[in-house]
Amino acid sequence: MWVARTSSSQGAAAVTTSDLVGLRIKTVRRQRGLSQAQLAHPELSDSYVSLIESGKRTPTPAVLELLAAKLDCSLSYLINGVTAEQMEDIELALGYARLALENGEVTEARTRFAELLENSNLSGLTSLRQEAEFGLALATEAAGDLDEAISLMLRLREEELPQERGLEVAIALCRAYRESERLHEAVEVGERLLIGDTREPWTDLRVELGATLLMAYYERGDMLRARQFAAELLNAADALGTPRAIVAANWNASIVARAAGHYDEAVAFIERALAVQLEHGQPRNTARMRVQAARTKLRTGAQDPATVRTVLHAAIREFEQTSTSTIDQAILYLELACAEYMSGDLDEAAEHAAKCRDLLPRYGHVSGAEANLLLGRIYGAAGQVDEAREHAAAVERWLRPLPDSRRSASHWYATAETMEQLGDTDRAVEAYQRALACAGL
Structure with missing residues (x-):
């Protein structure tokens, strides 16, 4: 076996198993036809080389660099058992997988990450393997397979991870x-x-983790905690003064402010987040934030539906070119359906509401309930009462698996109102009762 030599600056942290390192040194030394004394001379003693080869001594980074040079092999091979060419192939494959995910080629990214993890040479490269596993989890999430994505992340979290990777x-x-x-x-x-x-x-x-936690508080209906935590995050982001922190805190604080009825705050927060995002952010989050900004302005009356619809149509192209998840895409189409419904374009509104619903995992997702509820209103506005009642009734299948919360209560209440308007009194009463139960009344 010929092992290519390459320069490297990897540190001692990469040396994980001294006996494997020693075995590789012994193997290459014998392939080169050298004795321990010949390999050691003049910098080291032959007894020290013997101890390294037997796994009884862990060589320092400097000694490893010296032995790699004397053996005319790559340092990466001595440490990880991977040649320079193999390392280059792994890093190239990882780069292609990352690029596919960033460009929104979710299926391609998922395939590439999975194939990379089947490469036996990756097993000794802990950092790169963990990066590939995390990439596979993100691609799986983006594909809408949330249960599998969660399973992958939980397995990864069981390992000892660097602090940033853990976060x-x-x-x-x-x-x-x-x-x-x-x-x-x-x-x-x-x-x-x-x-x-x-x-x-x-x-x-x-x-960023705090902003994600903030949304969980909000969606759970814990508005008091959400408002308090949003203020804490905004203060932390302002103290840091970094674009990434400012975007994360203001983005989700806007959602909480809108839910609390503080519309001016909501618009101000999202506009600040979007301005910083456009200057410094990644395409995926820029696309998602455009939708959130449009949603906020539409639902607070800060912008007319026709203008919002134009913005959201442009966002579709951005979504197609980035790694937005199917959940993100569903929310985009739901907001577009709302804007079209408010603009009076019922056919387009129905088409996009149905697209939203079809992108979601069935059932037990609040956006699916919102999509069916909107379809009920759209068909009701078009005078197609039977179809409207059918869609309104379907809301129940999406809401029943969800835990009781103030958020669920608000959707049950909206469903009851819609059913009442459509003349379905019995189902309206049931939905009102379910709303009261979710609110703890």
């Missing part, structure tokens, strides 16, 4: 739980790292 995994896991309507687990993940007797200083990643 990234926590953010994605908290988000995936929230998107799955598993709000208790989402809160638990966020609070485990952020809430406690000894708090770590705020960083960009900790603010």
Whole structure:
């Protein structure tokens, strides 16, 4: 076996198993026809080389560099058992997988990450393997397979991870739980790292995790906690002064402010977030934030439906070119359907509401309930009462699996109102009763 030589600056942290390192040194030394004394001379003693080869001594980074040079092999091979060419192939494959995910080619990204993880050479490269596993989890989430994405993230979280990687995994896991309507687990993940007797200083990643936790509070209906925590995040982001923290805090604080009826605050927060995002942010979050800004302005009356509709149609192209998840896409089409309904374009509104619903996992997702409720109103406005009642009744199938919360109560109440308007009195009464139960009344 010929092992190519390459320069490297990898440190001692990469040396994980001294006996494997020693075995590789012995193997290459014998392939080169060298004795231990010849390899050692003049810098080292032959007894020291013998101890390294037997795994009884762990060589320092400097000694490893020296031995790699004397053996004319790559340092990466001595440390990880991977040649320079193999390492280059792995890094190239990882780069292609990352690029596919960033460009919204979710299926391609998922395939590439999965194929990379089947490469036996990756097993000894802990950092790169963890990056590939996290990439697979993100691609799986983006494809809408939330249960599998959560499973992948939980397995990864069981490992010893660098601090930043651990926070990234926590953010994605908290988000995936929230998107799955598993709000208790989402809160638990966020609070485990952020809430406690000894708090770590705020960083960009900790603010992002906080913003994800904030949405779990909001969706759980804990508005008092959400308002308090939003204020804490905004203060932390302002103290940091970094674009990433400012965007995360203002983005989700806007949603909480709108839900609390503070419309001017909601618009101000989202406009600040979008302005910073456009200057500094990544395409995926820029596309998602345009939708959130349009949603806020539409629902607070800060912008007319026709203008919002134009913005959302442009956002479709952005979504197609980035790694937005199917949940993100569903929300985009739901907001577009709302804008078209308010503009009087009922056919387009129905088409996009149906597209939203079809993108979501069935059942137990609040956006699916909102889509069916909107379809009920659209068909009711068109005079097609039977179809309207059918869609309104379908809301129940989406809401029943969800936990009781103020958020669920508001959707049950809206469903009851719609059914009442459509003349379906019995179902309206049932929906009103369900709304009261969810509110704890």
